[in-house]
Amino acid sequence: MEHTLSARKQRILQAVVSDYVTTAEPVGSQWLASRYDFGCRSATLRNEMCEMVEEGYLVQPHTSAGRVPTATGYRYYVDRLMTPVPPDRPQRVAARRRLERAAEDVQETVRDACRVLADLTQYPSVASTPTSGEVSLHRVFLAAAGHRHVLLVALLSTGHVENRIVELPHAVDDRAVATLGERLNQRVAGRAIRDLAVMSRLEQAVPADPADETMRRMRGAIHQMATAFSDEHLFFEGTSYMLRQREFRDLLRLEQLLSALMDRRVLVQVLRSLPSPEGVVVLIGPESRVDAMDECSLVTTRYRAGAESWGYIGVLGPTRMDYDRAVAAVDLMARSLSSVLARINPIPDSERTTQGQSRGD
Structure with missing residues (x-):
């Protein structure tokens, strides 16, 4: 069961996640002591990290290796320590312009948003066509x-x-x-x-x-x-970005994942099983309940396409994902897509006000 980590252990987890995301190499106590000011010796950090292994937040891949985050560690980081980093202004402007080119057609606009999001995050992206959530x-x-x-x-x-x-x-x-x-x-x-x-x-x-x-x-x-x-079309863009991730250089693992993703029903079922989100949802590793995605994370949220229609847009990557940037980029693209689609299927003023309040605008 997850509990609150001490301030030092939280800093250690932040540092391990940050460095492992960047280097894809296990992180050791000596490296942390030389790179960060923890106010203690590397031996103290080593003891803390050993405790974090026992608590389930870190794991040691090999006896002589450093530590890497577990799914539980990533969950703690996302829920309590993450600070979303939005794309810079030139990226935001370029993304909006690309979306507006196809603003006459809903499906083409959604597909474009999927492509833009993949390019922004350097992760494969997924988007479902808008459907009504009100049918019973x-x-x-x-x-x-x-x-x-x-x-x-x-x-x-x-x-x-x-x-x-x-x-x-x-x-x-x-x-x-x-x-x-x-x-x-x-x-x-x-x-x-x-x-x-x-x-x-x-x-x-x-x-x-x-x-x-x-x-x-x-x-x-x-x-x-x-x-x-309720069948909905699913766009999947940026598959080539997956090949850049070290985790997917294992051809058997990559084949299993791609096979699951090419069966669009797998992702559709994952998206349908999500609770109705007010913000960005992050599924880490086994939380997707799809065996082939046990080492993947999905970052997704809803976008609006008129008064009563909505769909999902998000990115898929290894659990070693840059969550800070991925969460911010998914949120930005959902908001931008909703704004562009509102001109095709206008949202009544009362609905727009409610949406803005629930999303914190």
Whole structure:
């Protein structure tokens, strides 16, 4: 469990993160003593760093090597010690100009923003096309479509209708179909489509006993329907920047990561599983719950595209990421993208005021 580090240990963690991000080499106590003024000898720093290894904030890759941050160490740094460093003014101006060139088309503007962000941070970037976060499942209707088939009709809050034919494990009569429909509506009516498209959240909403194959199949059909409706296009730019990172010189590791990223559904599911953020969200290592991304970090936030639509934009890199610059660049690009898209899909004054207050403008 994370606890508060002493002032000296916080300075050590800051120094180790900073130097490891820059050099990609483990950081030793003698190096820290010669480079920073800690007001103590290297032996004292060594003892402190040994304690930080035991506490889970640092790790020693090899017996004779220095220390590097763990995912827990990076999390502590991001949550408590990081100071975002925004791009300089020429970079901000150049980025805004590049965005405005494609300001007549939403998707092209989002793609351009993705490219600009990759160039700003020198990390691969990802952006989802804007979708509405307000659509919910109003009600489901079931009707027998044969001895072992049921027609599932989902009425959404927008008036849109989705339907699926579901094959059941055994024959059912009309009464059983009506009872099944009531059970489903008790669980899913009124829930956001985006939540139903995330299987872990759907399983919480519609629990099913392993022996209840009928409910499991209905849950699967609802998941397919929600996923299809809320499907969003994903842009992924700057893949070449990944090759510059020492962590990805291992071809097997790089192949596994690229394979996961090329399956756009992986990143879409990661983005959909995020809480509704008011600012930038940082997922470090295993926090993404994707095995191939265990040594990666994702820095992302929402952008607005009109009154009710929004999407995600962010960067992906090694856990040895320059979080100070990445967080600031992602926040800047989301704000710039929202501003440019507001001219294509204007946000009402009341909505814009609310947005500004929630984002701290």
